[in-house]
Amino acid sequence: MQTTDNRQRTTGIQVCSLFFVLCSLFFSACNNSLEEAKLIVSRANVNIEKGKDVQINYSDNGVVRIQASGPTATRFNTEKPYLEFSDGIKILFYNSAREVESTLTAKHATAVENSHSMTARDSVVVVNNKGEVLNTDELIWDEERKIIYSNSFVKISTKDEILYGNGMIANENFTDYTIKHITGTIKVKTSELE
Numbered sequence: 665m666q667t668t669d670n671r672q673r674t675t676g677i678q679v680c681s682l683f684f685v686l687c688s689l690f691f692s693a694c695n696n697s698l699e700e701a702k703l704i705v706s707r708a709n710v711n712i713e714k715g716k717d718v719q720i721n722y723s724d725n726g727v728v729r730i731q732a733s734g735p736t737a738t739r740f741n742t743e744k745p746y747l748e749f750s751d752g753i754k755i756l757f758y759n760s761a762r763e764v765e766s767t768l769t770a771k772h773a774t775a776v777e778n779s780h781s782m783t784a785r786d787s788v789v790v791v792n793n794k795g796e797v798l799n800t801d802e803l804i805w806d807e808e809r810k811i812i813y814s815n816s817f818v819k820i821s822t823k824d825e826i827l828y829g830n831g832m833i834a835n836e837n838f839t840d841y842t843i844k845h846i847t848g849t850i851k852v853k854t855s856e857l858e
Contacts, residue, residue, distance in 0.1 A: 711741040718749075722807075730836075731756045734773075749773040753784065755805075757837050765837040766792040768812070770803070780808040788814075792838040797821045800832075810836045818843060 718737040722730040734749040753773040757766045770784035782805045790798040790812065799819040805812050813833040820827045820843060827843055834841030 713739040713741070715739075727758075727760065728762070729758050731758070745777040747775045747777065759837070764793070765839065766790060768803070768805070781806050790838045794839070795823065796838070798832070798834075798838060798841075805836060807836075812836055812838065 715737045717733075717735060719731065719733040720737075721728045722732070732749075732753060732755045734753040735751045736749070738748045738750065740746050740748065750772060752771050753769065755768040756764050757768070759765045768784060768788070768790045770788040771786035773782055773784045775782040784803045784805070785801065788798075788800050788803045790803070797820065799821075800814045800816050802816045803812055803814045811833060812835075813831070815831045818829050818832045820829075820832070820841070827846060829843035829846040831844035832841055833844075
């Protein structure tokens with residue numbers, strides 16, 4: 665009986681010894697000082713949130729009116745927080761029957777929180793349900809006023825004509841627009857001249 669007790673004690677001592685050896689090895693491997701640890705934490709930007717395959721729905725009384733999506737979105741929680749789609753964005757504008765009225769795509773977009781606006785840049789294309797196409801380098805969507813506008817060079821292609829201008833303004837569905845400083849060929853029916 666005494667032999668069994670001695671074996672249990674010896675096994676217990678060996679387990680405890682092994683535990684202390686492993687703990688000392690583990691803690692000795694962590695040799696960063698407190699200052700080094702603080703430096704590592706300060707380098708990590710905790711004010712950045714990233715998402716992949718992001719989809720954001722804007723609704724009005726429970727009905728989705730706008731759907732924005734992109735492969736990546738980054739939210740910068742700075743003094744003026746903003747959301748950035750650096751790998752492209754696609755926005756679908758819906759009517760009350762949940763039909764797509766227009767589509768906006770761009771290679772880059774930035775939306776400042778609480779400003780109710782978004783700026784799309786680089787290869788911006790808007791297509792409405794009539795097949796009219798707007799091309800520009802920069803376009804601003806004013807969510808509050810429900811308009812899109814540009815102060816840059818614009819090209820609008822319709823079934824019958826191609827219009828150029830420096831700047832434009834339209835409703836957010838791009839079904840009613842005005843081109844500023846227009847150039848290009850405009851077809852006018854003779855009945856409209858009378």
